[in-house]
Amino acid sequence: MQCNDCPRFCKIDRKKRKGFCGAKDKIVLAKVIENFMWEEPCISGKKGTLALFFAGCNLKCSYCQNYKISHEIKGDEFSVEEFASFLTTFNMKKYSALELITPTHFSSLLIKVFQIFKSPIPVVWNSSGYENEKTISQISKFVDVFLPDFKYSDNDLATKLSCAPNYFEIATNAIKKMRKEKGKNVFKNGLLINGILIRHLVLPGQIENSKNVLNKIKKEINEPFISLMSQFVPIKQDKHFSRTILSLEYKIILNYAKKLKLENGYLQEYTSANNSFIPNF
Template sequence: MICAACPRACHTDREYDKPSHGFCKMPYNAVIARAALHMWEEPVISGENGSGAIFFSGCSLRCVFCQNYDISHDGFGKSISEERFIDIMKELVSKGAHNINLVNPTHFVPFIRGALEKYKPPVPVVYNTGGYDRVESIKSLDGLVDIYLPDLKYYDADVSAKYSAAPDYFEKASEAVLEMRRQTETDIFKDGLMQRGLIIRHLVLPGNTAQSVKILKWISEKLPCDTFVSIMSQYTPCGEAFKYKDLRRKIVSAEYDKVINTFFDLGLKNGFMQEKTAAKTVFIPKFDLTGV
């Protein structure tokens, strides 16, 4: 496959089971580090039983603070066939997963689309992404994905270039989010669990509340005021974060409070907030090929 799955559009040839020379270094077949019930998503995603989280290896970004560094940067994981991927989804459903949660799927969209065209789980499919998606890839998932769970990490190009090697991050992510909203115009819930819809995530970074304010302002201007926004306080220095002065610490209460106050001041109505106790490495899953 000549790849243009993510905005980098490397056009490298991704063979089925051999590492590629593209940005993500991944083959065409999905590489997975963990597939298990996961309790640490938003309550409307995790519910009581857990979300059926499938963690993909590799990434279209290079976030210096990534808490999943071992799999996103170093590529730890196991290459699997389409048939095995379908079986993994079925196994998670049999364990009581409220949904199938595709974590960091951007660079595997062609593989995922092919599998979902053959097997559509009886529970919602969640596209849980860092946000750096090609709008064409998102359009190709229309009717296959039920819930979109994108990050909006940064607004300014210099910041996204510095921390994620993606100066066009907001341009691409905002375009993708608008398409996600078009596909899931109305949020649908059943028994307190989201069945269809959009939740935009934003991780507040230390020393970078200006990015948070700009992102919330964009949401208030471009999307309905009842759009769900998850404002996360869980930042913990990981990966290469200690090389950057601003990122060497957790956020302080004043920073998080400023972002929350901005959310309300802008008239946004639906959101999720986190306690500062969420900023712990204990919440990072063990990437040990469980369920793969």
């Protein structure tokens, strides 16, 4: 099987070799957190999600806030059948949603899993936005809510931080496809049960990057529902950033979002972020 799960198109046989993402032909789960409350209120709800953190990543940002699990493939390995069976061991009624976190590089395996396992609660696809339109079309059959990041408009920055020189165009097309697949957002009792919520984490010293991400969302995405985040925390493994964002930087971006009338969603207040924003894996 040649892997084309993500826009890197490594075209390798994952039974034999690892691609950029580090994954082979088994699903690798780094962590499970039940009743996970760290997402936006329309995702976490009152119960929290059943959060499944997959090991590895197809983007591997240098500043990743989940560095320990995204840059290594360490965790429990599952075949498709084993993973479908594993999901049946949870009482899904205890959670607001079944949340798949950084799942893109396991897309083709997860498509098979969800042919076996039918989730009684919304399935949330929490991803980097660096995804193929074809894959999005396939996963839309079992994904109810897309929760993509839209990280960069500046492809030089995307290259430097994530080795993704075409991130802006790829993410734009991926998010447009997600919007097309899901139509209008649907809420039930305050929970987003069908639709898309686009996230943007403001990076230190990167005001123009953020402004142009917002410009693109405004121009290209119908009825955008966004989450603007200020909680960037530098990590010791990253050589590019050594500080959090400044209050003034965030204020400029926040005002810009308001000027564009991108106010539907969550415009986080400025927080002087610290390590408490990084889950301890």
